[in-house]
Amino acid sequence: MITTRRGAALVGLCIAVSAVHVWFAQQWALHSQLGDGAAASSLRRIEVAFVRELAPAAPAPAPAVVARRAARPAALPLAPAASAPADPPAAVIVEPVPAPAAIEPEVDATLRAAAPPATEPAVGPVAALLPPLPPASAPTTAAAVGFDWPPSTRLTYTLTGDYRGPVDGAAQVEWLRSGNRYQVHLDVRIGAAFAPIVTRRMSSEGELVDSGLRPLRYEEETKVLLRDARRASVRFEPDRIVLASGRDSPTEPGVQDTASQFVQLTWLFTTQPDRLRVGQTLEMPLALPRRVDRWIYDVVAEELLHTPAGAIPTLYLKPRREAKAGGDLVVETWYAPSLQYLPVRIRIRQDERNYVDLMLDRLPQQGSAPR
Numbered sequence: 412m413i414t415t416r417r418g419a420a421l422v423g424l425c426i427a428v429s430a431v432h433v434w435f436a437q438q439w440a441l442h443s444q445l446g447d448g449a450a451a452s453s454l455r456r457i458e459v460a461f462v463r464e465l466a467p468a469a470p471a472p473a474p475a476v477v478a479r480r481a482a483r484p485a486a487l488p489l490a491p492a493a494s495a496p497a498d499p500p501a502a503v504i505v506e507p508v509p510a511p512a513a514i515e516p517e518v519d520a521t522l523r524a525a526a527p528p529a530t531e532p533a534v535g536p537v538a539a540l541l542p543p544l545p546p547a548s549a550p551t552t553a554a555a556v557g558f559d560w561p562p563s564t565r566l567t568y569t570l571t572g573d574y575r576g577p578v579d580g581a582a583q584v585e586w587l588r589s590g591n592r593y594q595v596h597l598d599v600r601i602g603a604a605f606a607p608i609v610t611r612r613m614s615s616e617g618e619l620v621d622s623g624l625r626p627l628r629y630e631e632e633t634k635v636l637l638r639d640a641r642r643a644s645v646r647f648e649p650d651r652i653v654l655a656s657g658r659d660s661p662t663e664p665g666v667q668d669t670a671s672q673f674v675q676l677t678w679l680f681t682t683q684p685d686r687l688r689v690g691q692t693l694e695m696p697l698a699l700p701r702r703v704d705r706w707i708y709d710v711v712a713e714e715l716l717h718t719p720a721g722a723i724p725t726l727y728l729k730p731r732r733e734a735k736a737g738g739d740l741v742v743e744t745w746y747a748p749s750l751q752y753l754p755v756r757i758r759i760r761q762d763e764r765n766y767v768d769l770m771l772d773r774l775p776q777q778g779s780a781p782r
Contacts, residue, residue: 454616454630457587457594459563461776467723467749473684474558558682560619561751563587563778568757569719570601572767580607582769584754586674591619595670601767602636610634615670617647622665623678629668631700643700655700663696663703672697673744673754676728680752687726687746689713699739707731716745716756719772723747723755750775 563586570580580601587594595615602608611633617626629645643655645668652660667675672695680687691710696703712727725745732741745756755771 454594454614454628456596457563457589457592459585459587459778461563461565461778463777464773465564465750465775465777467721467747467774470681470684470748470752473682558678560588560678561586561777564751564753565776566753566755567772568769569772570599570767570769572601572765574761574765578602578767580767582757584673588619593617593619593624593674595674597670597673599767599769606636607634608636613670615668617671624667624671624675626666626668626671626698629670629698629700631669645698645700647698652698652703654698654702660698660703663705666696666698666703668698669700673757676744676746677752677754680746680748684748684752686710687728687748687752689726704739714745716770718755718770720755720774723771724749725755 565586566584568582568584570578570582572578578601580599581604582597582599584598585594585596587596593616597613599609599611599613600607601610611631613629613631615624615626615629617624617628619625626647628647630642631644632640632642634640645655646653647662647666647668650662652662652666654660665675675695679693685691686693687710689710689712692707694705694707696705708728708730710726711729714725714727716723716725725747728744728746730741730743732739741760743758743760744754746752747755753775757769758766759769760766
């Protein structure tokens, strides 16, 4: 009788845990801002064979950059009007001022002795991997010249988290390219592989341009246990963005989607590594399925992550948004300069207590050179 009762209690506990996990999956899907449509996918996946493992290495030197400046008129007035600010120079060169020759050696020695000793700025293990900061006069908006996009890459993650109890699963990010066409696929699974509670695929497709990625279409599909799959898509047109509801929103320069943002930040940090330093801030327009908004991110800390692939120095990027019930999902990311600035950890928060955490579980796999 005791054994029977214990067996019944165990079955009841399993049912309760499964019910909580299904409820979590439904709530996570609701907070993803999915559209109500069920449009079939239009993305034909780029076929890639992953043939080698990416070993950690110091970052390659950043490619040369050129400032993007507006064309000047044929003739300029000698003194611009007050209402028309002058076009700032791309760089300012300041020649050092020579020391006066009249200073006597004894006085010069006294001044040098009284001066405070020069000290090197303190740098952490990640900052030591990065190239020196450019001079303050260097342009902050630039386009890479001769930038060589990395080959197709796959990253796999172990998923853990909490939503009224522990949740687990797996995730994968694939960066695929063929010529100047790219795709980014982010797949998330919560629950066992043979019977997942929820799965989601987020896919971006577009073109490679001087300013990084230019998305043309974004699609996502969420499948919750015992429910039909739900789909949403976003189209990027030259002068507008068509959201999942069919509503138009004006386009913005450099706009990204939920999936492409990770690779766009990898491109930014590869071409302008000074942007990935503690204390730096960057801004990015994001087209979510139901809205276009500008997100601000801070590089807040260096962190050494202990992963199944080994200890990896990273820099932690955090958005200036609080995760709250009913709001957008907030994504925090850890980028690794020694692994081509790829994201080795991704934390997705629904609110202060409920989240999923993706941690790299092996070194990235890469394909052969693209055609």
